[in-house]
Amino acid sequence: MSDYNQDKLTADVVAAFAKTPDPRLREIMSALVKHLHAFAREVDLTPEEWLAGIRFMTATGQISTEKRPEFILLSDTLGLSMMIVSLAQARASGARGATEATEATVEGPFYWPGAPDLPLGTDIGEGVPGEPTLYLGRVTDCDGKPLAGALLDVWSGDGDGKYDVQLSDAPTMKARGRFRTDAEGRYWFWSIRPTYYPVPDDGPVGAMMRITNRNIYRPGHIHMQVSAPGHVMLTTHIFVGGSPYIDEDAVFGKRDSLVVDFDKHPPGKAVDGREMKAPYHSASFDFRLAPAALKAAA
Numbered sequence: 001m002s003d004y005n006q007d008k009l010t011a012d013v014v015a016a017f018a019k020t021p022d023p024r025l026r027e028i029m030s031a032l033v034k035h036l037h038a039f040a041r042e043v044d045l046t047p048e049e050w051l052a053g054i055r056f057m058t059a060t061g062q063i064s065t066e067k068r069p070e071f072i073l074l075s076d077t078l079g080l081s082m083m084i085v086s087l088a089q090a091r092a093s094g095a096r097g098a099t100e101a102t103e104a105t106v107e108g109p110f111y112w113p114g115a116p117d118l119p120l121g122t123d124i125g126e127g128v129p130g131e132p133t134l135y136l137g138r139v140t141d142c143d144g145k146p147l148a149g150a151l152l153d154v155w156s157g158d159g160d161g162k163y164d165v166q167l168s169d170a171p172t173m174k175a176r177g178r179f180r181t182d183a184e185g186r187y188w189f190w191s192i193r194p195t196y197y198p199v200p201d202d203g204p205v206g207a208m209m210r211i212t213n214r215n216i217y218r219p220g221h222i223h224m225q226v227s228a229p230g231h232v233m234l235t236t237h238i239f240v241g242g243s244p245y246i247d248e249d250a251v252f253g254k255r256d257s258l259v260v261d262f263d264k265h266p267p268g269k270a271v272d273g274r275e276m277k278a279p280y281h282s283a284s285f286d287f288r289l290a291p292a293a294l295k296a297a298a
């Protein structure tokens with residue numbers, strides 16, 4: 001009689017990784033094998049179903065390019081990206097940072113390094129479809145102390161739900177800029193109020209979303225990376241309060257603490273002194289950065 005059984009198979013595969021020199025890689029591979037085998041057993045996976053899974057992953061790889069990272073989209077839509085973001089924030093900032101710092105969320109595929117450094121108050125929404133919006137607030141530490149010279153690297157889609165990189169094969173930067181807070185930690189700039197948009201749905205992940213009846217839209221949001229020396233860099237969004245899909249973000253990135261009311265104003269002088277001929281919005285949000293972990297003495 002064969003000594004084969006499913007538990008022994010799992011144990012044999014885990015044992016095959018036992019000589020992995022890097023202990024962290026050994027831990028990851030062992031856990032991966034155990035969870036994969038447990039998954040197959042839980043759903044009693046058939047050969048045909050596993051082949052369909054392999055075909056799906058092959059298609060995901062085949063469509064992927066630098067500009068079209070389909071595996072990242074898969075990770076996003078399975079909620080794995082947000083799980084990793086949440087683990088990273090807790091790990092990097094410790095208990096206090098995890099509870100008192102501004103919540104982090106997904107970076108997404110549309111960050112474009114090298115946005116221009118601009119003076120406070122610049123309008124990065126000029127020529128971009130969408131309703132004008134004044135973004136303003138402060139960057140502080142977890143005690144509320146203002147952080148002067150903190151960097152905000154900002155990007156968003158437009159009022160039609162499109163990012164600059166989606167508009168042409170040779171795009172120019174739009175609705176992007178880098179701002180530094182003033183001596184009181186304040187920032188302000190103009191852009192447009194972004195709207196909801198679908199995640200790219202013309203590939204295998206889109207097919208997965210359709211056959212599972214999943215929502216493919218993200219609520220309106222503007223992305224920020226906020227950094228200051230001695231503090232943990234924060235990648236987050238401000239979400240547009242009341243946006244369609246605000247409670248069913250396709251990538252599970254929405255956090256209640258990041259949802260902001262975009263107040264509507266009639267034409268006139270805005271708080272930064274800009275004379276507005278048309279109605280506009282303002283969105284006020286303060287960022288709190290966690291202290292960087294102290295390095296252990298060498």
Ligand code: BEZ
Nearest residue numbers: 076106108109110199251
């Ligand atoms: C974004 O917000 O830019 C985004 C995030 C995840 C998937 C697709 C888009």
Ligand code: FE
Nearest residue numbers: 108157221223
């Ligand atoms: Fe986005």
